[in-house]
Amino acid sequence: MTPPAIDMSSTTTATTTEDKPKNVGFRVGLGDITPNNLGQLKRLNTVLFPVVYAPGFYKDVLEVGEFAKIIYFNDVCVGAVCCRKEPAAGSATEQNLYIATLGVLAPYRRLGLGSEMLKHILEQANLPVVAGQPKIVKLYLHVQSNNEEALEFYKKHGFEVTEKCENYYPQFEVSDAFKLEKIVN
Numbered sequence: 001m002t003p004p005a006i007d008m009s010s011t012t013t014a015t016t017t018e019d020k021p022k023n024v025g026f027r028v029g030l031g032d033i034t035p036n037n038l039g040q041l042k043r044l045n046t047v048l049f050p051v052v053y054a055p056g057f058y059k060d061v062l063e064v065g066e067f068a069k070i071i072y073f074n075d076v077c078v079g080a081v082c083c084r085k086e087p088a089a090g091s092a093t094e095q096n097l098y099i100a101t102l103g104v105l106a107p108y109r110r111l112g113l114g115s116e117m118l119k120h121i122l123e124q125a126n127l128p129v130v131a132g133q134p135k136i137v138k139l140y141l142h143v144q145s146n147n148e149e150a151l152e153f154y155k156k157h158g159f160e161v162t163e164k165c166e167n168y169y170p171q172f173e174v175s176d177a178f179k180l181e182k183i184v185n
C-alpha cells in the first residue's frame, strides 16, 4: 500500500537564503500517525531514542493531530515527530508545545528531513487560534547535554538554550540536559 506521502520535492523551502534543499528529486512527505502505523512509530522511537516511552505516550500521540507526524523518504518511513500541548503557567489563554521526540534514522540525516518536520510543527503552532482554544506561545524540549547534532539542529532553527537541567536523565551516564525554547506567536 502506498503511504500517505505528499510529493514535496518541488515545494521544499530553505530556512535561510544560503540553504539549498537537499531532498529535491526525492519523494518526501509527512503522514498522519494512526492506529495502523503506530507500530512503525514505536519501532522508530526504539531505534532513535534511548528512552522507552510508556503506552500512555502513544495513546496521547493519537490525540494530538498535526503535532505528531511520520516522515517518508521515497515512500519509506524514516523519521517522526511527537509533541504534546501543555498549559502555560499562570495563563488560561496560552499553552506551550513540548517536542517530546523528533528524529530521523541515521542514513537519512542531513537531507533536510528533520527540518521538514520542525517546519510543519512551527507552521501548525502559528496557525490562527480557534475560538475558545488557548494559543501556543512557546515550543520547548530537552536535549541530552552531549547531543551536539540535536543542539546544532535546534539552534539552526532559532531555539535558544534557556537552562541546564542537571541529572534530567538519571538513568544515563551523561545525565544532564539542556532545555531549549523558541517563542512563537
Ligand SMILES: CC(C)(COP(=O)(O)OP(=O)(O)OC[C@H]1O[C@@H](n2cnc3c(N)ncnc32)[C@H](O)[C@@H]1OP(=O)(O)O)[C@@H](O)C(=O)NCCC(=O)NCCS
Binding pocket: 019, 048, 099, 100, 101, 102, 103, 104, 105, 108, 109, 110, 111, 112, 113, 114, 115, 116, 141, 142, 143, 147, 148, 149, 150, 152, 153, 154, 156
Ligand atoms: C537532530 C536530527 C533530528 C536532525 O535531523 P536531520 O534530518 O539530519 O536535520 P536537517 O538535515 O534538517 O539539518 C538541518 C540543520 O541542522 C544542523 N545539523 C543537523 N545535524 C547536524 C550535525 N550532525 N552536526 C552539525 N549540525 C547539524 C545543520 O545546521 C543542518 O543544516 P545543514 O545540513 O545545511 O548544515 C537528527 O540528527 C536525529 O534524528 N538525531 C537523533 C534523535 C535526536 O537526538 N533528536 C533530538 C532530540 S528530540
